[in-house]
Amino acid sequence: MSRKDKEKKAPEAEEGLNPEAEKTEAPVGETPAEEAQKEEAPKEKAPREEASGESELEKAQKALAAEHDQYLRLAAEYDNFRKRSRKEREALYADVKAETVAKFLPVFDNLERAIANETADEAYKKGVELIMTELRKIMSGLGVEEFGETGDAFDPNAHNAVMHVENEELGENVIAQVFQKGFRIGEKVIRHAVVQVAN
Secondary structure (H helix, E strand, O other): OOHHHHHHHHHHHHHHHHHHHHHHHOOOOOOHHHHHHHHHHHHHHHHHHHHHHHHHHHHHHHHHHHHHHHHHHHHHHHHHHHHHHHHHHHHHHHHHHHHHHHHHHHHHHHHHHHHHOOOOOHHHHHHHHHHHHHHHHHHHHOOEEEEOOOOOEOOOOOEEEEEEEOOOOOOOOEEEEEEEOEEEEOOEEEEOEEEEEEO
């Protein structure tokens, strides 16, 4: 074999080896179908991600609605508590005021009796009248109202009838005489009037 023949064979051998080397050394390629699946895979995941995003939004909206509802309930409860507390304070104040005024009623009765009695001492009588005027003024300022006059209609909620008398001059269930005046603050009776009822 000549040198030229050897040189011709060597490139052919190299060329023959190269395709085999390329086959063995080249990375295993993916088929076109697999590549298409890979490209389509992210597209399939996108709607799922979007759907999960919507569900998270819905969850957040539901949580916000629940918090808002709880806030409204709490605000309503506080408003009711505030109104109830105010009513309780007002009722307590009215009760305390009524009890305090009731303690002074015996003083009022004694002053009234003192004025009704005749006395020669004009200065004494004048002093008692001034005290009584001042006491009435204070009671009026507190909203205290006197009731129970002769000729008024008898009201069992406001009057205490201790006697009954037949009197043709007076109508039925009319107060004939007042033994002790009654007092009230608004609709609340502090003391019932003690009266005599006719017919």
